Amino acid sequence: MRTAVRRIWPSAARSGNIASSYGNEAAQSGPASSSPALLRTGLMTVLLFASFSFCQAFAADFQIQPTTLELSSGVKSGAFTVINNGNESINFQVSIKEWTQDASGKDVYEDTKDIVFFPKIMTTGPHEQRAIRIGFKAPLSVNEKTYRLFVEEIPSPKKGTETKEQGKIKAGVTIAFRFATPIFVKPLKQQESAAVEKVEMSQGVVKAMIKNTGNVHIKLLSVMFRGKAADGRVLFSKELAGWYILNGLSIPYKTAVPKEACEGLATIEVNAKSENLAINGAMNVKKGMCAP
DSSP: EEEEEEEEEEOSSSSSOOOSSSSSSTSOOEEESOOOSTOSSEEEEEEEEOOOOOOOOOOSEEESSOOOEEEOOOOOOOEEEEESSSSSSSSEEEEEEEEEOOOOOEEEEEEEEEEEEEEEEEOOOTTTTTEEEEOOOOOOOOSSSEEEEEEOOOTTTTTTTEEEEEETTEEEEEEEEEEEEEEEOOOOSOOOOOEEEEEETTTEEEEEEEEEOOSEEEEEEEHHHHHHHSSSSSSEEEEEEOOOOOOEEEEEEEEEEEEEEEOSSSEEEEEEEEOOOOEEEEEEEOOOOOOO
């Protein structure tokens, strides 16, 4: 029996548990191509712990509320609720990891002792709900600290199993779901700011580095590239899905510019929007920057 784990990334900006834009996180492990959301393209990232191609869609029988949790100097504890919407009991294992990002925007997770939580293993009966209680015990920093709560379904041999006969051997895949929910620990004094650090183009690919210059995370909703001729006409536009940029980090967003449009461009503007910010930048297009 092989086990496939579907990792579901809740969207902090939405009321549901599954990001509608993994275009956002269900897949983000890193940006860079068309967007940081390129690897998160879809509602869920499917991790197959075997070389097995699996295409059928499944729906999780449980959800986590709230979809994010914010802690601070005045609020050092909180709780998540696991809701079983199904008709069978579900076993879960729970963990919390410190959450950072690398230079490409890929999410990085490490073990942490900053947060205590209970329980680590639990069972939720049909149409029941249980709480996961957490407490932050580390000192506050001048920068926001970021974590993720992972709630992973422990596979049941009966649940979600597809089998087929291969000679006399039965082969199957058990589907298990894992929710990854952000936890943000706010600094004493919050500063939210960002800038387009650099815009450049080579071989017909334009790249914008967007830097979080504040001490708390930002969540980009979109990044728009717009190419204009010398007379102001728009010859090219491309909107990319945004994602989190943790404090102090720069994340690359890039996209290809069609050759026929590129040759007539004088400038390329970049307009990124977060939940609270408008972040703008631009570059002049020179000969030799377009694709040969």
